[in-house]
Amino acid sequence: MSGNNFHPQVKQLLDGEITLADLPPALRAEGEEALRLLAAVDREPVMFPGLDTRVLAKLRRRADSPSFWRRLVTPREVRLRVRPWTLVPAFAAALALVLVLVRPAPTPATSAVTVRFVLFAPDAHDVSLAGTFNQWDPAATPLVRTGSPGVWSATLTLPAGQHQYAFVVDGARWVADPGAPAVDDGFGRRNSVLSL
Amino acid sequence: MKTLRAFLLLALLALVGGGTTLHAQDISARLAGRVSPEVAALVQRLATSAAARGLPVDPLIQKAIEGGAKGVPADRIAAAVRALAGQLDVAAAALTRAGPTHPDTDAIAAGAFALNAGLNDTNVTTLARVSGPRHAQGGTLRVAGTLAAMGVPAAQTVELVTQVIEAGGDSADVLALPAQVSAGVSHGRGVTPAQAAAGLARAAAARANAPGQQKPKPPHP
Numbered sequence: 001m002s003g004n005n006f007h008p009q010v011k012q013l014l015d016g017e018i019t020l021a022d023l024p025p026a027l028r029a030e031g032e033e034a035l036r037l038l039a040a041v042d043r044e045p046v047m048f049p050g051l052d053t054r055v056l057a058k059l060r061r062r063a064d065s066p067s068f069w070r071r072l073v074t075p076r077e078v079r080l081r082v083r084p085w086t087l088v089p090a091f092a093a094a095l096a097l098v099l100v101l102v103r104p105a106p107t108p109a110t111s112a113v114t115v116r117f118v119l120f121a122p123d124a125h126d127v128s129l130a131g132t133f134n135q136w137d138p139a140a141t142p143l144v145r146t147g148s149p150g151v152w153s154a155t156l157t158l159p160a161g162q163h164q165y166a167f168v169v170d171g172a173r174w175v176a177d178p179g180a181p182a183v184d185d186g187f188g189r190r191n192s193v194l195s196l
Numbered sequence: 197m198k199t200l201r202a203f204l205l206l207a208l209l210a211l212v213g214g215g216t217t218l219h220a221q222d223i224s225a226r227l228a229g230r231v232s233p234e235v236a237a238l239v240q241r242l243a244t245s246a247a248a249r250g251l252p253v254d255p256l257i258q259k260a261i262e263g264g265a266k267g268v269p270a271d272r273i274a275a276a277v278r279a280l281a282g283q284l285d286v287a288a289a290a291l292t293r294a295g296p297t298h299p300d301t302d303a304i305a306a307g308a309f310a311l312n313a314g315l316n317d318t319n320v321t322t323l324a325r326v327s328g329p330r331h332a333q334g335g336t337l338r339v340a341g342t343l344a345a346m347g348v349p350a351a352q353t354v355e356l357v358t359q360v361i362e363a364g365g366d367s368a369d370v371l372a373l374p375a376q377v378s379a380g381v382s383h384g385r386g387v388t389p390a391q392a393a394a395g396l397a398r399a400a401a402a403r404a405n406a407p408g409q410q411k412p413k414p415p416h417p
Contacts (some may be wrong), residue, residue, distance in 0.1 A: 136262045136265035161338075172267075186263075
């Protein structure tokens with residue numbers, strides 16, 4: 001006997017719609033048999049040990065770490081709370097990075113060239129040299145009188161490259177080197193050009 | 197997690213702000229006592245703007261220092277620094293036209309020098325193209341500027357440098373040109389820098405056309 005062959009009224013009994021007493025006497029035995037069979041069915045839930053724990057853990061992980069794209073496009077409120085103790089290491093890290101980034105790049109070794117600067121200035125009391133090589137400081141490189149009257153000179157070792165300069169006579173008069181090419185200095189005077 | 201984000205954000209802000217501050221402090225330190233505070237502030241603004249455009253900053257600072265040392269009034273220093281910033285812009289544009297890469301600051305500074313010496317932006321573009329990968333653009337432009345400063349006309353300067361490079365001359369040959377022109381003027385009777393340069397250009401062309409001489413192809417069309 002299978003459940004499919006039960007009398008419709010017995011099926012009503014199994015569904016709880018009627019009681020055993022409601023069945024006609026001819027169907028009571030079938031009804032009792034059907035109830036006995038139903039009671040014999042194993043009603044214990046099927047258990048997979050740890051399954052729900054694993055499923056929940058996985059769901060929790062997904063909820064905690066959505067995909068990069070989802071995190072990028074999902075609108076959310078961001079609240080930035082600055083804790084005072086984070087300022088010190090943050091600024092220290094930034095300072096270290098700045099120092100690394102602004103450190104001048106190593107320049108290739110350049111050759112140095114010794115140059116003699118000469119000016120004929122018979123009326124001068126003092127003569128000096130100012131240019132890109134000494135930050136245009138008139139006091140940095142004085143010329144000295146040579147054995148020849150009125151001739152002043154200085155010998156410098158300069159890095160190879162291009163330099164602009166002028167002689168400074170008596171601390172005030174800026175004079176271009178008559179023996180060198182010159183360019184406009186932007187102030188109405190001329191700077192001498194030295195290419196080494 | 198939030199603390200880490202806050203840390204990174206603060207570090208980034210401090211990095212940007214700190215870099216600018218150090219840069220500005222460096223300029224201030226170099227100009228301190230050499231120019232008026234107004235000129236120093238102007239140079240700082242121009243230098244920051246120039247650096248953002250990829251231009252060299254040092255020539256601007258040097259020009260301000262030079263003006264201060266020469267006792268030039270503040271307004272004239274400001275005008276000269278502005279004019280130089282303009283020349284750097286023109287030089288950068290001329291070098292960019294030569295392509296193919298973005299010009300380096302040394303080449304831009306040399307280009308501005310060449311412009312100041314009498315070359316125009318087309319000359320700068322031509323010389324940058326001629327330089328190719330074998331010659332540093334900055335070196336070529338400085339030599340050209342020096343030749344122009346010696347009195348060699350711009351067109352002849354470009355011709356001479358081009359002939360020497362296309363004849364296979366190396367960087368030393370190009371760097372020697374001002375001294376060779378100077379020697380030509382010194383040794384010749386009444387020879388002008390233009391004549392001396394023309395003679396050197398003819399000699400280079402003859403070398404380039406000599407039998408067995410491989411004429412290097414121009415690097416850029």
